[in-house]
Amino acid sequence: MATLLVAPALWADDSSRWLERMAQAVQEQSYHGSYVYERSGIFTTQDIWRKVDSDGIHERLLQTAGRHQEWVRHDGQLVCASSLSQNRSSQNISTRRADPRQLGEWYSLRVLGGTRIAARPVTVISLQPRDAFRYAYELYLDNQTGLMLKSLLVDESRELLERFQFAAISFDAPDYQTGLKPSSSCLELEAPEDVSAGATEFWEPGWLPPGFVLGDRQVRSLKGDAHVTSQIYSDGLASFTLFVEPLGKDSLAEDLRAQLGPTVAVSRRLMTEDDLYLATVVGEIPPRTAERIAESLSQSMAGAQP
Numbered sequence: 307m308a309t310l311l312v313a314p315a316l317w318a319d320d321s322s323r324w325l326e327r328m329a330q331a332v333q334e335q336s337y338h339g340s341y342v343y344e345r346s347g348i349f350t351t352q353d354i355w356r357k358v359d360s361d362g363i364h365e366r367l368l369q370t371a372g373r374h375q376e377w378v379r380h381d382g383q384l385v386c387a388s389s390l391s392q393n394r395s396s397q398n399i400s401t402r403r404a405d406p407r408q409l410g411e412w413y414s415l416r417v418l419g420g421t422r423i424a425a426r427p428v429t430v431i432s433l434q435p436r437d438a439f440r441y442a443y444e445l446y447l448d449n450q451t452g453l454m455l456k457s458l459l460v461d462e463s464r465e466l467l468e469r470f471q472f473a474a475i476s477f478d479a480p481d482y483q484t485g486l487k488p489s490s491s492c493l494e495l496e497a498p499e500d501v502s503a504g505a506t507e508f509w510e511p512g513w514l515p516p517g518f519v520l521g522d523r524q525v526r527s528l529k530g531d532a533h534v535t536s537q538i539y540s541d542g543l544a545s546f547t548l549f550v551e552p553l554g555k556d557s558l559a560e561d562l563r564a565q566l567g568p569t570v571a572v573s574r575r576l577m578t579e580d581d582l583y584l585a586t587v588v589g590e591i592p593p594r595t596a597e598r599i600a601e602s603l604s605q606s607m608a609g610a611q612p
Contacts, residue, residue: 327452546589
């Protein structure tokens with residue numbers, strides 16, 4: 307009986323060590339590989355080159371089936387893309403910066419066993435949410451490096467919402483200079499304006515799911531003096547972004563809700579005495595969570611804490 311009582315704690319400790327290895331691999335590991343990404347029954351295949359050096363983390367992703375799509379990032383910031391409509395799989399694949407110290411509060415952690423992915427031995431970690439505000443994950447971590455080689459994301463009904471899986475991966479040093487070089491169709495993006503450049507008003511959620519904290523704020527200029535603000539929140543694994551943009555008095559924009567795989571988008575019009583705005587919550591969270599966040603918004607100045 308004593309063994310049964312301590313087993314969950316041992317599972318959590320072992321899982322935390324694996325997640326720490328994964329977090330370290332995200333910061334330190336260079337590689338080249340090919341992966342499959344599935345969302346709502348739609349598959350895409352992509353190649354990825356990733357190099358970590360003294361100048362930071364450099365990544366290039368190239369879609370290998372269907373129309374040409376390409377993305378280049380530096381330290382997680384998108385610097386060029388073949389189209390302005392960014393595929394979600396270009397953003398977070400194999401780059402989750404999970405903090406094991408946080409995740410144990412919001413997820414039940416367990417080691418499920420081992421298998422093989424891309425011809426490499428892996429250990430499978432289960433993360434089951436302790437509340438209804440986030441999804442469940444299975445992470446398949448490379449035994450040698452700790453890198454995530456596969457992930458599954460499921461909802462409360464155990465329905466698969468997202469699958470990411472390497473088909474091949476190499477940690478040998480390829481020709482990164484060639485692999486990371488963008489093609490002529492990769493359009494350079496302007497860096498977001500620094501929020502410290504002026505007084506910027508933000509709409510702050512009055513409610514956040516437990517464990518989600520503000521990670522980053524950005525401002526992107528529109529025509530004239532208008533701008534779009536974005537604020538990223540994360541619990542250490544799942545994340546969502548709050549976008550707020552001004553609307554004209556005669557705008558026909560309406561409240562809406564859409565979902566594709568694990569990604570939900572909930573938009574809501576916000577009124578002040580003089581202006582009309584559209585707030586949109588986008589992220590890997592259940593629709594009811596996103597709706598509750600959008601309904602709780604109140605305005606405050608940049609620099610104020612949520």
